[in-house]
Amino acid sequence: MTAIIEVKSLSKSYGGKRGIVDVSFEVAEGEVFGFLGPNGAGKTTTIRILMALIRADKGMARIAGRDCWDDSVAIKRLIGYVPGEPALDPNLTGGQILEYFAHLRGGVDQGYLKGLVERFELDTSRKFRQYSTGNKRKVVLIQAFMHRPRVLILDEPTSGLDPLNQLEFDNLVKEARDEGRTVFLSSHVLSEVEKTCTRVGIIREGTLVRIGDIADLKDIKRYEITIHFARPVPAEMFARLEGVADVEQLEDGSAVRLAMQGSADAVIKAAAQYPVVSLTSYEPSLEDIFLRYYESDGSAPKEAARV
């Protein structure tokens, strides 16, 4: 498939402060691409360059073969956009906001728009200032999807949505994918990206550190199990088990903390041979994963690694 989003050696700084450094990636048409990274990693900077809201210091960003800055108007005919911190006229009602952006985009299918309003159960008569955080997010999501854009650029789109509306959002993304449209979705929530995306890029401290298929993320999707026993146990016994990446002995040897990848079946069966006081499982945050995988050896990767 041809690349609809092409980013090459993109850099941006704000005065002396780091924005992004030498970021390169491509997104194929029809792909749902997740852009993962902790807060302040450079996701929004990358997206705002794609949206021609800010200009890159160097490098190239293209959508559908056109330069994002030079051909921004033509590109925006293809795009639906959800900003990270949406701000809209607080005195307009949700309905007025949707109609306004429908006009600015040259008109939309009113039937489809009404369908989206129904699906998200949005009360269009209330002023934007009166909406809850979740309802504000609904308005912004609807305006991004309502013209059935060829490319959707969504910056942390589900922030503030309740689970039901998150499900509705997931369905919309799936529909877009099924119709061959492209979705570029940024998030700092691993599980969200895992649900909806086919491929991901991971950015940290302004640098793209990893890019690949979602299935290949498994190696970074570690979790921890801490087991307390009634008496000391041989920790090396766990090191040999399937799924155990690392073992740390705690206290006087009566507790172990295991870094896990994949199934915990072997660990549970091995632990059952000893008197277990407690067992806790902890899924680390993305930030923890980054810290562990990219700083533990003291050298963060400088270039994107292909997995």
Place this chain on the structure above:
Amino acid sequence: MFRSIFLKTLRDYRVAILGWGIGMGLVIVSPMASVAALISTPAQRAALAGLAAQFAWNADPIAADTVGGYATFKIGIFVFLICVWPLLAASRMLRGEEDRGSLDVLLSVPRSRAQVAVQKVAAMWTALLAMALIIGVLAYLGGRAFKADFGLDGGLLFGLDLALICAVFGGIALLVSQFTPERGPAAGITGALLGIFIVVDMVHRVIPNTDWFSRLSPIYYYNLSKPLLPSYGVSVGGLLVLLGLAVVLSAAGIWLFARRDVGATVRLPAWPRLPQGAAAPVRALPATDWSLRSVYARSLGTIAWPTFWWTLGFAAFAAWEIVAVHQLAGKLTTILASDPNGRALQVLQSVGGKASGLDALLLGALFELLPVLLMAFAVTQVNGWTADQDDGRLEIVLSTPQPRVNVLLGRFAALATATVVVGVVTLAASGVAIAVSGVSLDTTNLAEAILGMIPLGLLIAAIGYLAAGWLRTAADTGLISFLLAAWFFISFVGPDLKWSEATLRLSPFYYYGTPLLHGLQLGNIAVVVAVGAVALALASLRFARKDIAV
């Protein structure tokens, strides 16, 4: 400065303290500069005193032939200008923060609501005192420069009197904002009350034995003190009444704030409440709403209400001036007839410009304020444009296939439309007033005087749009407000200070001239239009290339 709510709020006011302090100080000094030339001989002094007596509705004409007395008299009803800042600041203080959602976080700190509000009010009062200090010192320095007979204590007490009346209207705005869902209506209602109180105070100077009525207005107590007039002095009682009112009103506002839901209003009895909207959710879309069809239409829709109120104010002011002139002309004719040396006419001409017709001469004096007000309207609209950028409200607009230049020009075109509406309606109201009152006036000159203000309004807007390419809201608004004050000073004080022609040409008022008397000079107005067009073109270029909301 981040150690307490008080210091943080005071820090937020630092630009305003300097801007308003210096700006208002200059406004007070400017009549001191002009009066020096009007009182060089005893005959001129007598003529000025006689003239001032005819304008008693504006202010008490006490010792108007002295520097301090004339300054006190000339400022008169312009106290409204000084009260604008506390009115806006107090309506923003709690309600504005609720609008932005920032109050929720602030109220999560271990302080009671009353403590939070008291610290904010204290910061505003401190800011007012700082402004008063700047105004007082500038008034004193101005007095010294123009040989006034009041000292530093007079200047500082004058500043204190101003600070107290400002604190009263700040208190009113704070109280009103407890009953309004947004800060805009709170500011609007307080502004209307300010206008009403100014008129209520005027009544006792125009109609005998109505002192009791004027006492209902805080402005009355403000006017009881005239510290720039050492022979008149300060009314301690008046100052205490103002202080008491400010304390009571602010305390009432804080008391209500501490008891109501954050984000909600104080619940009124059933009868004055607005009808509630439908409870059931609505899914309908306003597909036929004209104001949603383009950036221009939306911008026009956004400024429709402010334009309506400003237009109403302009039209009423212009019509009132014309009617007032008609009433004054008869009395002035008597004064001028009893003044064989023509001193009174000289005084009037130095205020209103050279003209042979008395009506035009008087109107020339009164109309000098209209272009300044129209430019102030433009400044408020520039403020909206920069605030939209700072708050990220352009981000989704710019994600649509609209060229950036179109977004800026659409917004500017709406402002241009609004200023044209203000001008045309003001002209129509003036025409009606002329027909009703029978004032003798060259209607072509009147039309040129009113419509000629439009390029001035658009000039300052274009400069504001240009500066918005680099500056944030407060800095941009502060810059063009200062520019407006500087232009005002150059044009209305510069000639008395014998400034060079090159300096006077720096102000657009120079190019506007005195169209009511001499018609509009097309060459001059073309200069204003050209400078405005260049500023707008540069603003468009900058906006097309700048990073948005960084």
